[in-house]
Amino acid sequence: MARTRRIDTGELPEAEAIRLAQQGDAAAFERLYRLHNRRVYSLCLRMVGNTAEAEDLTQEAFLQLFRKIATFRGESAFSTWLHRLAVNVVLMKLRKKSGNESSLEELTEPDEESGGPRRDFGGPDLRLSGSIDRVNLQRAVEQLPPGYKSVFVLHDVQGYEHNEIAEIMACSIGNSKSQLHKARMRLRELLHEALRAQAREDRKAASAETGGKD
Amino acid sequence: MSTSHFVPAQWLPKSKWKTAGLLVPSLLLCSAVSAGPRRQEQHFKVAAHPVITIHNPNGLITVKAWTKSEVMIISTPASDRIEVDAEQMGNRVDVSTRELSDSVAPDDMRADFQINVPEDAELQIHNDAGNVSVANVLGDMNVETVAAGVDLEDAAGYLSVKTVGGSFTCVRCAGRIEASSISGNFRLLNLRSYHVWAQTSSGNILFNGEFLPNGTYSLKNYSGVIEVRFSPGDSFDLSATSLKGKVNNEAKLTPSTHQRHFMPRWGNALFGTFNEGRAKIEMTSFDGTINILKRD
Amino acid sequence: MATITCREFRSYLAPWMEGERSEDAQAHVRACPNCSSVIRDLEAIHTEARSWSASEQDAPERVWTALRTQLEQEGLIRDTIPASVDRAQAAAPRTGWFAGLFPRLPRPVLAGAYLAALVAVAFALSGPVNRRVNEARWLKGTQISTSPLSAQLNFAEQNSSSYVTRSNSVVSASLHQNLAIVDNYIALCEKSVSEEPQNEVARDYLYEAYQQKADLLTQMTERGENVQ
Numbered sequence: 154m155a156r157t158r159r160i161d162t163g164e165l166p167e168a169e170a171i172r173l174a175q176q177g178d179a180a181a182f183e184r185l186y187r188l189h190n191r192r193v194y195s196l197c198l199r200m201v202g203n204t205a206e207a208e209d210l211t212q213e214a215f216l217q218l219f220r221k222i223a224t225f226r227g228e229s230a231f232s233t234w235l236h237r238l239a240v241n242v243v244l245m246k247l248r249k250k251s252g253n254e255s256s257l258e259e260l261t262e263p264d265e266e267s268g269g270p271r272r273d274f275g276g277p278d279l280r281l282s283g284s285i286d287r288v289n290l291q292r293a294v295e296q297l298p299p300g301y302k303s304v305f306v307l308h309d310v311q312g313y314e315h316n317e318i319a320e321i322m323a324c325s326i327g328n329s330k331s332q333l334h335k336a337r338m339r340l341r342e343l344l345h346e347a348l349r350a351q352a353r354e355d356r357k358a359a360s361a362e363t364g365g366k367d
Numbered sequence: 368m369s370t371s372h373f374v375p376a377q378w379l380p381k382s383k384w385k386t387a388g389l390l391v392p393s394l395l396l397c398s399a400v401s402a403g404p405r406r407q408e409q410h411f412k413v414a415a416h417p418v419i420t421i422h423n424p425n426g427l428i429t430v431k432a433w434t435k436s437e438v439m440i441i442s443t444p445a446s447d448r449i450e451v452d453a454e455q456m457g458n459r460v461d462v463s464t465r466e467l468s469d470s471v472a473p474d475d476m477r478a479d480f481q482i483n484v485p486e487d488a489e490l491q492i493h494n495d496a497g498n499v500s501v502a503n504v505l506g507d508m509n510v511e512t513v514a515a516g517v518d519l520e521d522a523a524g525y526l527s528v529k530t531v532g533g534s535f536t537c538v539r540c541a542g543r544i545e546a547s548s549i550s551g552n553f554r555l556l557n558l559r560s561y562h563v564w565a566q567t568s569s570g571n572i573l574f575n576g577e578f579l580p581n582g583t584y585s586l587k588n589y590s591g592v593i594e595v596r597f598s599p600g601d602s603f604d605l606s607a608t609s610l611k612g613k614v615n616n617e618a619k620l621t622p623s624t625h626q627r628h629f630m631p632r633w634g635n636a637l638f639g640t641f642n643e644g645r646a647k648i649e650m651t652s653f654d655g656t657i658n659i660l661k662r663d
Numbered sequence: 664m665a666t667i668t669c670r671e672f673r674s675y676l677a678p679w680m681e682g683e684r685s686e687d688a689q690a691h692v693r694a695c696p697n698c699s700s701v702i703r704d705l706e707a708i709h710t711e712a713r714s715w716s717a718s719e720q721d722a723p724e725r726v727w728t729a730l731r732t733q734l735e736q737e738g739l740i741r742d743t744i745p746a747s748v749d750r751a752q753a754a755a756p757r758t759g760w761f762a763g764l765f766p767r768l769p770r771p772v773l774a775g776a777y778l779a780a781l782v783a784v785a786f787a788l789s790g791p792v793n794r795r796v797n798e799a800r801w802l803k804g805t806q807i808s809t810s811p812l813s814a815q816l817n818f819a820e821q822n823s824s825s826y827v828t829r830s831n832s833v834v835s836a837s838l839h840q841n842l843a844i845v846d847n848y849i850a851l852c853e854k855s856v857s858e859e860p861q862n863e864v865a866r867d868y869l870y871e872a873y874q875q876k877a878d879l880l881t882q883m884t885e886r887g888e889n890v891q
Binding site: 424425455456457458459473474476477495496513514531532549550566568569589608610611634651653654 | 736737738739741831832833834835836837838840841844845848851852855862864865868871872875879882886
Binding site for chain 1: 676677680681701704705707708709711712713715716719720721722723725726727729730731733734737739740741
């Protein structure tokens with residue numbers, strides 16, 4: 154009658170799970186966690202680069218979510234709301250690490266003239282040189298400033314649309330598009346730099362060899 | 368209608384329980400005292416980022432921030448046929464007003480509240496009639512009313528306000544602000560917000576605040592007036608459309624060069640950039656008047 | 664057709680990646696190996712990144728275990744209805760201002776039901792061409808459930824307690840007045856849309872008016888107001 158009914162949580166639809174979670178039902182919390190933890194964990198992992206911190210951040214994001222769940226009004230998608238929380242948790246952590254309390258906008262690089270890299274517009278084709286492989290790109294992504302990294306991961310890795318990212322990041326759609334573009338251009342630069350650094354290493358190694366032979 | 372009137376907390380004697388020094392440090396402590404006919408005062412110790420929810424049919428609700436890690440609820444129900452419940456679960460305090468008998472006249476279902484919270488508290492307030500005011504609270508908040516007006520001052524965070532007919536005044540607030548109403552008027556003043564979304568049907572919207580770089584400001588109604596004020600140093604990209612009403616603009620805009628240029632124009636439309644166009648302003652009305660005026 | 668330089672092309676680059684490819688830009692890309700190489704690089708970055716989501720994994724189980732413990736410690740997990748509400752229900756099972764605590768139906772679902780009904784009526788009256796497309800597109804955009812009205816109301820019956828709430832006179836008057844305001848707007852918007860069927864702005868206003876009405880009807884139902 155007045156008691157919360159237990160439902161087989163494997164089949165609980167999300168809307169029901171949210172409603173039950175708002176009443177404090179444990180199985181409903183677990184259902185929401187199972188539905189969303191992969192995305193959240195992967196986002197955190199891409200942003201901070203190591204599993205220990207990513208686990209902590211995932212736990213923190215869900216904790217905040219469940220604390221606030223009564224305030225969810227159902228007017229935007231639940232997953233968007235959750236991701237906004239998760240992104241905030243991650244960015245707060247990154248801000249603390251870098252030691253300044255700058256706003257989200259300031260976590261990206263200063264405005265360049267739109268659409269163009271600062272140098273090296275031409276250059277060898279990265280695909281042909283084999284630089285765009287998982288490891289190289291991952292390293293490059295790790296070096297992105299937090300704002301660019303968030304938008305890049307949400308869009309290119311996790312496949313969110315700009316309107317969803319705008320809600321998650323509390324920015325405009327235009328902002329999301331321009332951040333994404335800048336992120337990709339920056340990644341391209343980083344990959345080129347890595348290529349050049351590798352080429353220098355190779356040349357040094359080669360000349361050391363020939364110098365040694367006599 | 369009951370005639371109990373609201374007495375500000377500072378004029379009432381402090382809780383005897385507290386001065387007796389019987390507080391036990393624990394998250395689940397709640398201390399309650401009655402001083403006066405139906406007035407009730409309760410204290411709850413909380414940790415960081417508490418959540419406070421209030422469900423009340425009618426009354427004056429005033430929420431203020433203080434430096435204690437504690438939530439104080441002073442409630443004054445209008446009749447003895449209703450009761451205010453305040454319950455703590457972990458870091459949440461839930462406050463609700465309920466009837467004690469079947470025969471309470473709807474107009475007697477009224478309770479006034481004076482609530483003090485830590486400044487990082489998160490609020491969820493449902494109050495149909497009366498008024499809600501919140502000052503200096505920096506956590507997210509969601510306020511829903513029917514006829515009650517809402518006043519937020521010096522608040523920050525994700526501020527979401529929804530009314531049917533109640534007006535909304537927001538002064539010196541920051542963060543992200545979303546407001547919707549049917550006939551309520553909005554006054555958004557001295558804001559430092561990076562995202563404002565305000566939609567009312569027959570109400571007026573006045574926005575006189577900062578346009579932050581990369582901020583988005585979306586103001587919409589059916590009829591009535593939407594007005595923004597700007598200064599020469601502001602920087603924004605503007606899109607103003609009234610299908611059947613007028614657009615009065617005092618800002619010297621340069622025509623935009625980007626996508627919006629290609630959208631078909633309906634009614635009276637104005638698109639352009641002021642200075643570098645760093646913020647984005649969108650004003651839309653069905654048959655109301657849109658004013659873009661210089662600040663005096 | 665004017666030819667553009669590489670420097671000028673830079674400002675076409677972002678829109679290009681979003682799918683906007685003007686004639687000038689296309690011509691330049693065909694002709695310029697440097698710029699087309701940049702585009703290939705950006706596309707390759709995007710493609711490689713997209714493949715990463717296939718190998719995403721769940722967080723280790725210890726995250727849930729720790730989380731669950733914290734939820735219990737904070738008292739967020741409640742297996743029973745709070746005592747105060749239990750008492751109230753025993754004392755006054757059929758009345759009480761509970762709309763906020765235990766709505767008859769989760770508001771999005773009820774509003775969705777009203778909305779679906781309103782939309783169905785409106786679209787039945789509008790032209791046959793594009794009706795389905797518009798309806799589907801709009802409903803998707805507003806994320807409203809599209810299950811049939813009857814199924815949703817049945818769900819409501821099964822799961823709600825029968826709370827009848829009464830609003831005070833100020834609230835009741837406000838709800839009814841505002842319903843009249845919204846109905847008036849709906850009439851004006853419908854007129855506008857029928858006069859200018861291509862006007863997307865007018866159409867958006869109409870759809871939003873429906874949504875407002877559905878939301879208002881929901882609020883009125885929750886408070887036991889006579890709806891219609």
